Amino acid sequence: xxxxxxxxxxxxxxxxxxxxxxxxxxxxxxxxxxxxxxxxxxxxxxxxxxxxxxxxxxxxxxxxxxxxxxxxxxxxxxxxxxxxxxxxxxxxxxxxxxxxxxxxxxxxxxxxxxxxxxxxxxxxxxxxxxxxxxxxxxxxxxxxxxxxxxxxxxxxxxxxxxxxxxxxxxxxxxxxxxxxxxxxxxxxxxxxxxxxxxxxxxxxxxxxxxxxxxxxxxxxxxxxxxxxxxxxxxxxxxxxxxxxxxxxxxxxxxxxxxxxxxxxxxxxxxxxxxxxxxxxxxxxxxxxxxxxxxxxxxxxxxxxxxxxxxxxxxxxxxxxxxxxxxxxxxxxxxxxxxxxxxxxxxxxxxxxxxxxxxxxxxxxxxxxxxxxxxxxxxxxxxxxxxxxxxxxxxxxxxxxxxxxxxxxxxxxxxxxxxxxxxxxxxxxxxxxxxxxxxxxxxxxxxxxxxxxxxxxxxxxxxxxxxxxxxxxxxxxxxxxxxxxxxxxxxxxxxxxxxxxxxxxxxxxxxxxxxxxxxxxxxxxxxxxxxxxxxxxxxxxxxxxxxxxxxxxxxxxxxxxxxxxxxxxxxxxxxxxxxxxxxxxxxxxxxxxxxxxxxxxxxxxxxxxxx
Numbered sequence: 099x100x101x102x103x104x105x106x107x108x109x110x111x112x113x114x115x116x117x118x119x120x121x122x123x124x125x126x127x128x129x130x131x132x133x134x135x136x137x138x139x140x141x142x143x144x145x146x147x148x149x150x151x152x153x154x155x156x157x158x159x160x161x162x163x164x165x166x167x168x169x170x171x172x173x174x175x176x177x178x179x180x181x182x183x184x185x186x187x188x189x190x191x192x193x194x195x196x197x198x199x200x201x202x203x204x205x206x207x208x209x210x211x212x213x214x215x216x217x218x219x220x221x222x223x224x225x226x227x228x229x230x231x232x233x234x235x236x237x238x239x240x241x242x243x244x245x246x247x248x249x250x251x252x253x254x255x256x257x258x259x260x261x262x263x264x265x266x267x268x269x270x271x272x273x274x275x276x277x278x279x280x281x282x283x284x285x286x287x288x289x290x291x292x293x294x295x296x297x298x299x300x301x302x303x304x305x306x307x308x309x310x311x312x313x314x315x316x317x318x319x320x321x322x323x324x325x326x327x328x329x330x331x332x333x334x335x336x337x338x339x340x341x342x343x344x345x346x347x348x349x350x351x352x353x354x355x356x357x358x359x360x361x362x363x364x365x366x367x368x369x370x371x372x373x374x375x376x377x378x379x380x381x382x383x384x385x386x387x388x389x390x391x392x393x394x395x396x397x398x399x400x401x402x403x404x405x406x407x408x409x410x411x412x413x414x415x416x417x418x419x420x421x422x423x424x425x426x427x428x429x430x431x432x433x434x435x436x437x438x439x440x441x442x443x444x445x446x447x448x449x450x451x452x453x454x455x456x457x458x459x460x461x462x463x464x465x466x467x468x469x470x471x472x473x474x475x476x477x478x479x480x481x482x483x484x485x486x487x488x489x490x491x492x493x494x495x496x497x498x499x500x501x502x503x504x505x506x507x508x509x510x511x512x513x514x515x516x517x518x519x520x521x522x523x524x525x526x527x528x529x530x531x532x533x534x535x536x537x538x539x540x541x542x543x544x545x546x547x548x549x550x551x552x553x554x555x556x557x558x559x560x561x562x563x564x565x566x567x568x569x570x571x572x573x574x575x576x577x578x579x580x581x582x583x584x585x586x587x588x589x590x591x592x593x594x595x596x597x598x599x600x601x602x603x604x605x606x607x608x609x610x611x612x613x614x615x616x617x618x619x620x621x622x623x624x625x626x627x628x629x630x631x632x633x634x635x636x637x638x639x640x641x642x643x644x645x646x647x648x649x650x651x652x653x654x655x656x657x658x659x660x661x662x663x664x665x666x667x668x669x670x671x672x673x674x675x676x677x678x679x680x681x682x683x684x685x686x687x688x689x690x691x692x693x694x695x696x697x698x699x700x701x702x703x704x705x706x707x708x
Contacts, residue, residue, distance in 0.1 A: 112428070112432075116424060116425070116428045119424060120420075120421050120424055120425070123417065123420055123421070123424075124417050124421065127413055127416070127417045128417075130413075131409065131410060131413045131414075134409070135409065135410065150182045150184060151184075151211060151212075151390060153178075153182070154178050154182060154184065154186060154388070154390065155211075155212050155214065155388060157174065157178060158171070158174070158175075158178075158188070158214045158386075158388065159214055159215075159216050159219060159233050159235075160216075160233070160235050161174055161383070162214055162215070162216045162233075162382055162383035162386070163216040163233045163235035163236040163237075163382055164235060164236075164237075165382075165383050166380065166381060166382065166383060167383050167384070168188065168196045168197070168383050168384075168386060171188065171196065171197055171383075172197045175187075175188065175197050175198075175199055176199050178199075179199035183392075184390050184391065184392070185198075185199055185200045185204075185389075185390065185391035185392065186198075186199045186388070186389070186390060187199065187200065187206055187388075187389040187390075187391075188214070188386045188387070188388060188389075189206070189210075189386060189387045189389070190384070190386060190387070191385060191386075191387065193206075193387070196386055200391070206389050207389050207390070207391050210387040210388055210389050211388050211389060211390040212388045213385055213386070213387060213388065214383075214385065214386045214387075214388050215385035215386075216232070216233035216235065216236050216382045216383075217231075217232055217233070217236065217375045217378060217379065217382055217385075218231050218232075218375075218385070219231060219232070219233050231371065232371070232374060232375065232378070233382075234273075234274055235274045236378045236381060236382050237274050237275045237381070238311075238377065238378040238380070238381035238382070239307070239310070239311040239314065239377065239381070240275045240307070240308055240311045241275050241276060241307075242275055242276040242277060242305060242307055242308070243307060246276075246305040246306070246307055247276045247277075247278075249305075250276075250277055250278050250301065250305065251270075251278050253278075253300050253301045254270050254278035254279075254280050254301055255270070257280045257296050257297070257301055258270055258280050260293065260295070260296035261280070261282065261288065261293055261296055264288070264291045264293040264296070265291060266282050266288060266291055266293055267282065267283045267284075268280050268281065268282050268283070269281060269282075269283055275308075277308075278301075280301065311377070314377060315370075315373055315374065315377055318373035318376055318377055319369050319370050319372075319373035322368075322369035322372060322373060323365075323366060323369050432461065435453070435461040435462070435464075435465055436461065438453050438454070438465070439453055439464065439465060439468055442468065442472075443468070451472070452469045452472055453465045453468055453469060455469070493529065493532065496525040496526070496529045497529070499521075499522075499525045500522055500525050500526065503518060503521065503522055504522075532666070536666070538670050538673070538674075549590075549591040549594060549677055549678070550591050550593070551589050551590055551591055552589070552590075552591075552592065553587055553588075553589060553701060553703070553704045554587065554588045554589070554590050554592050554595065555585065555586070555587055555588075556582060556586040556587065556588055556620035556627050556629065557582030557585070557586070557620055559588070559592070559595055559596065559599065559620070559629075560580050560582055560599065560618040560619070560620050560629065561580060561582070562596060563596055563599040563600055563603055563618060564578055564579075564580045564603075564618055566596070566600060567600065567603045567604065567607065570604075570607055571607055571616065574607050574610070574612060575612030575613060576607055576610050576611075576612065576613075576614050576615065576616055577614070577615045577616070578603075578607075578615075578616050578618075579615060579616070579617045579618070580617070580618045580619070581617060581618070581619040581620070582619070582620045585622075585703065586620055586621065586622045586627045586700060587627070587700065587701045587702065587703050587704075588627055588678075588698055588699075588700065588701055589699070589701035590678050590698065591678070594674050594677070594678075595674070595678070597670070597674065598670070598671045598674040598675060598696065599618070599629065599631065599696075601667035601668065601670060601671050602631040602667075602668075602671060602694045602696075603616060603618065603631055604667065605667055605668065605694075606631050606632075606633035606635070606692070606694075607633075609633065609635040609636065609692070610633045610634060610635040610691070611635065611636075614633065614634040614635060614691075615633070615634050616631065616632070616633045616634075617630075617631070617632045617633075618630070618631055619632070622700065623697070625699065625700050626680075626697050626698065626699060626700055627697075627698050627699075627700045628695060628696070628697050628698075629695070629696040629697075629698070630693055630694065630695050630696070631693070631694045632691065632692075632693045632694075633691045633692055634690075634691040635691050635692065636688070636689060636691075637686040637687055637688040637689055637690055637691055637692055638684065638686040638688070638692050639688055640688075643684055643685075643686060646668055646684045647668050647669055647671075647672045647682065647684070648669065668682075671694075671696075675696050675698065678698055678699070679698070679699050680696060680697050680698035680699065681696075681697050682694070682695070682696055682697075683695045683697075
């Protein structure tokens, strides 16, 4: 019976689980690596594109801040396109093409990337642009002529040296209008070093050019202030910090005189910004739409960086190492029992090595089967040795008798009278019987036992066997009876079946005392025919029943042929019945006799239609 293996212990399940685990790890690692590297590449590419786009927008916004129109922007656009690998196109608000780095006729992208308007921008990163919305590079009427710039630079040098006398390190920077600005490098407040004497106000005083522009700005902003509120329209104002990072940005309006409230200050600032845009509009290029796309000279997208390449190699190596480790662990656990089986199978047969069963899977069952095979080989080897010993014993006795009598006859001690010759003939018949039995067993073992089947009525068979043994039964004082009720037919070899039943009857007569009974019976049992030989002898002990069909086995330990025969009759019965497709069984109770049962396939009577 095949032993059922738990599902989790089966080799197939374990191999599938190991493969699935490796596959899941590989897929998870690959997916994680793909996501991280792709995300990193996208972020890097996006960052690069965003930085490039900001540079393009800043450059074009600077051009618009310093030019009253777009007439000469073509050269700048083509230069930026060649440097960044992007397609750059500028159009007016109504999509009239100003310039394009792509060949003529190339369609524009569906949407503009940004609007280039230095008077209304929120992308320029210089201080002040985010607050005022005006690109600080739009200088317009505030640009200083050379003479005024030289004068202011001299004043800035004087202030710088003054700061240094007080231990402050100062630097001079220039605004886009050309005005110098003196600042401390670390942002230190000069008042903490008593250096406020250096700030005499001369450097922060507007120059004539700046004053004219401020006056023009005041004229532009005053009507808006009157509309915003009478209190603002009548109050004087002054932009007093033209040297700041965002000169004239409107943050310092009304700072000297103050505003009535915070709402009024906010309205005033809006008026100043509107007036500044009106004042600077003639000096800046009109607003334009910026279109960006992928140019012909754009480098390969998503090119993996060395860090990402190293990450790919590292993760691939890690996955490979985990795969090798898991495979090695599973392989070692699976191969270890097989190696033990191989080593055990390579040992000499006489060692009879057994393999320890350490698992409950197919390998463990194979080990158990191997151990069972080893045990059967041991038993067969023991039976072989016992059979050789039994054959030698069975042949030695008659041969010794024949040899002894022949030697005494040769020496003239005994005359060869008829009684002696009859004794020698009987011993020769014993030898012949043993040899014939061994030949039948050898033919049965080799599968060469020939059967000549024919329809045979079971009642006729037992009658023939009973008639052949009736004389021996009468001599032993045993009653031999038959019981063949019904009509049971066999498809069998009559000679071999008489031999099998004859062996059983001879065995029963030998073990039944005088006055006992031996009964031969035949009956139909479904599709089978059952033949039984029942005696009323002393029976067979329970511990001997499993061995009654073994070769050369006899219940008498003395091995006397007088009571036990040669020990080959019952094995021959079993082989003859098996050759007919049947079975032979023995049942007994000590002191109540024994029953030998032959169960054979039945056959229809010869006259019936098949």
